[in-house]
Amino acid sequence: MAMAPVPAPQDVTRVTLSILTIVGLLAATLLIVMPFVPALVWGTTIVISTWPVMQRLQSWLGGRRGAAVAVMTILLLVIIVIPLYAAIDAVVERTEKLPDFLRSLGENGLPPPPDWLGAIPLVGPRLTAAWQQLATGGLAGRGADLGPWVARAVRFVAAQARGLGTTILQFLVTVVVAAVLYATGERAGLAVRRFFRRLAGQRGDGAVVLAGKAIRAVALGVMVTALTQTVLSGIGLLIAGVPHAGVLTAVVLLLCVAQVGPALVLIPAIIWLYASGHPGTGTFLLIWSVAPLTVDNFMRPLLIKRGADLPLWLIFIGVVGGLLAFGIIGLFIGPVFLAVTYTLVSDWVGDLGPEAQSAAPADGGRVTGLGGAP
Numbered sequence: 001m002a003m004a005p006v007p008a009p010q011d012v013t014r015v016t017l018s019i020l021t022i023v024g025l026l027a028a029t030l031l032i033v034m035p036f037v038p039a040l041v042w043g044t045t046i047v048i049s050t051w052p053v054m055q056r057l058q059s060w061l062g063g064r065r066g067a068a069v070a071v072m073t074i075l076l077l078v079i080i081v082i083p084l085y086a087a088i089d090a091v092v093e094r095t096e097k098l099p100d101f102l103r104s105l106g107e108n109g110l111p112p113p114p115d116w117l118g119a120i121p122l123v124g125p126r127l128t129a130a131w132q133q134l135a136t137g138g139l140a141g142r143g144a145d146l147g148p149w150v151a152r153a154v155r156f157v158a159a160q161a162r163g164l165g166t167t168i169l170q171f172l173v174t175v176v177v178a179a180v181l182y183a184t185g186e187r188a189g190l191a192v193r194r195f196f197r198r199l200a201g202q203r204g205d206g207a208v209v210l211a212g213k214a215i216r217a218v219a220l221g222v223m224v225t226a227l228t229q230t231v232l233s234g235i236g237l238l239i240a241g242v243p244h245a246g247v248l249t250a251v252v253l254l255l256c257v258a259q260v261g262p263a264l265v266l267i268p269a270i271i272w273l274y275a276s277g278h279p280g281t282g283t284f285l286l287i288w289s290v291a292p293l294t295v296d297n298f299m300r301p302l303l304i305k306r307g308a309d310l311p312l313w314l315i316f317i318g319v320v321g322g323l324l325a326f327g328i329i330g331l332f333i334g335p336v337f338l339a340v341t342y343t344l345v346s347d348w349v350g351d352l353g354p355e356a357q358s359a360a361p362a363d364g365g366r367v368t369g370l371g372g373a374p
Contacts, residue, residue: 036173036177038170038174038329039170039171039173039174039176039177040177041329041333042170042171042174042177042329043173043174043175043176043177043178043180043181044177044181045215045219045329045332045333046076046174046178047178047181047182047185048212048215048216048219049215049216049219049220049223049332050072050219051185051216053072054068054069054072054182054185057071057072065183066183068182069179069182069183072178072179072182073175073178073179073182076174076175076178077175189212192208193205193208193209196208203344203347206343206347207340207343207344210339210340210343211336211339211340213310213339214310214315214318214335214336214339214340215332215335215336217303217304217305217306217310217315217335218304218315218318218319218331218332218335219332220303220304220306221299221300221301221303221304221315222257222259222300222319222331223257224299224303225256225295225296225299225300225303226253226256226257227253227256228292228295228299229252229256229261229262229292229295229296230249230252230253230256230262230292232288232291232292232295233248233249233252233262233265233266233289233292234246234248234249234252235288236266236284236285236288236289236292237249237265237266237269237285239281239284239285239288240269240273240278240281240282240284240285240288241278241281242269242272242273242285248265248269251265252265252266252292256296257331258323259319259320259323261293261296262289262292262293263293266285266289266292266293267289269285270282270285270286270289273285310335310339310342311342314335314338314339314342315335315338315339317334317338318334318335318336318337318338318339319331319334319335320334321334321338322334322335322337
């Protein structure tokens with residue numbers, strides 16, 4: 001009788017060193033690419049969201065991928081980088097002029113308070129009194145007290161300007177990443193799908209496809225709805241003659257992207273119009289605000305359903321939770337994580353088969369006791 005072969009003993013040292021080497025390589029790779037991770041995530045998100053636009057543009061240009069990539073890259077630069085550069089330049093310019101402006105206020109005092117300041121509900125009279133006190137020379141008398149605060153404000157603004165400079169650099173890298181992905185999108189997508197197929201089989205491949213659909217759904221549902229609300233709000237503020245309508249419109253865009261809505265800007269604007277003696281324009285803005293305040297109730301679900309067949313509550317929780325956890329980029333990666341997890345768990349539970357079949361008694365339905373007797 002032949003004896004079974006004795007399995008060779010495992011080399012524990014070799015296995016341990018192999019694992020440590022792999023972990024070390026992964027950790028070193030992560031440290032190297034960490035500065036580029038935000039740009040890579042943003043670039044991938046932008047490309048996935050706008051890929052149909054790039055394909056349509058390529059067909060309009062006679063199938064020339066290079067020309068389509070160049071046009072999309074220029075559009076990204078115009079939409080993202082140039083406005084940010086203008087904002088940073090304005091912040092730096094104002095920061096350089098801030099000490100001279102404060103010095104002139106200390107010497108000459110403030111001008112008289114504007115009429116609209118006193119019309120602000122609740123706090124208007126107090127703001128007017130404080131303004132008048134400073135306008136009569138109080139600012140010069142408090143120069144010693146205000147000096148440290150002014151210096152701190154200047155340092156804060158300068159720090160923010162430097163932070164915006166870093167943001168500009170990140171967005172430039174994002175545009176470069178997006179351009180590369182536009183040019184090699186099919187190969188990159190196939191490589192990602194093959195990796196996850198190797199990792200988790202057919203479910204991994206389906207998870208990648210679902211992630212792309214979730215990103216596109218959020219881009220359609222959240223961003224397009226936010227832009228629509230912003231445009232409607234900006235038109236209303238401009239027609240009503242609300243001061244600084246452009247700045248308020250930018251605030252509306254941030255609020256709509258953050259899923260707060262335009263009410264925090266439109267309602268105070270309506271109150272200010274009535275309080276300042278403009279009931280006609282106040283009534284107009286009140287009626288006009290119905291559209292931007294309610295359009296998201298039907299526009300967002302419709303666009304999200306067109307992008308991905310996922311539960312609306314799942315997308316909404318992913319958008320809000322991702323925003324709170326990861327910032328603006330969380331608008332996209334939050335729904336992706338939830339959608340992929342939801343689908344994988346659903347498929348895993350679904351492998352049990354129909355519930356009625358698994359719960360059917362083996363003896364035809366007779367109820368038996370613990371011992372097997374009826």
